[in-house]
Amino acid sequence: MSKLGSETIVSGWYPIGVSSDFPSREKPVAVSLWGRKLAVYRDSQGKLVAVSSVCPHGGASLLIGDVEGSNLICPYHRWTFEAGVCTMVPAQPDGKVPVNALLENYPVHEDANSGLVWVYVGTTLADDNKPPAAPFFADKQFRCVAGQTLWQVPLPLVAENLMDVAHVHATHAFGDRLYSRVEPYDVVRGAWGGSAQVEYKLSETGALFMPGDRATRAGLTPIEVTMFFPGAILVRFQSGQYQLAVFTALTPETDSTTRLRYFFFRNYFNKGPEPYLKVVDFLATLNIARILKEDQRVVETIETEGQLPRIVLRSDAFPAFYRELWRKNGLAEAELGYSVTASGKQPLPSPMRGQIRTYERFCRRSFA
């Protein structure tokens, strides 16, 4: 059995925030990803650029550098980088720039509907490989409240929790603990991840913040969970005409810390004067925060040192599928260019690394 979380990094699109986190300004924004800092800024066209933040000249942090037009300038000797490539070295009398003066340049996708900003980590990226187009954001029938929280848990264990259809009756107040069976379900596999459908018996307390009469509560409520590998999960409940959906985007800030950005959509309690809507939004936020706290309380206790114990049952099919994908998509140590357990960390790989032959020399000279 192999370990998860602190031992592996997988390639894929990672959410790093929303558009408003990256206003146009003269300084880059620091983003933590897998324990590294990325410098993220807008170029002269307003397009987001995400690069590794350690200057290949002398190792100064570009996070305190300046953004001028499309250039990111190191604060130490003013080497100037455009899209990760050094274009100017002021101290060179002949103006020559070393060919290996490069930053990793990560593909960025800023989604027009959701405002979510994603970066891609990995050595190759196919043209049709895009981050998930999150549903509901553009659907006017749904009102959305958003929030975020930080868990001291490796990303794969957070993802597995959000798609763990078997824990709901046991862990959450909105599930009826007396009814804990999970009928066998199929995992529908796709290039983007997978999905599963099950049914829950909701508790009488109304703890799900979803309307429904007693007849509805007495029956089973269908739920659909969709996982976009490696770090986005959509959970959708349907009770008659009422629909509730939670889209959660996961950012692995370090090996053992994950930020959850959640978006809670509802197609009810969404008409009326603004003060009323604000009160309902507040209650919805409290509700989703409480549900996530119920998860966090348990998941933060999972022992991640050593080998993870795991007895996989039929009802664990969806998280087990995630674990399988995680193993298949892990980046090899050679791609990372460093030992993943070492404390000295080189930048995460970008597709730029595969394109530039001098990269190895760059690594040796800059980080040896």
Ligand code: FES
């Ligand atoms: S350390 Fe960045 S230019 Fe010298």
Ligand SMILES: [Fe+2]
């Ligand atoms: Fe949960």
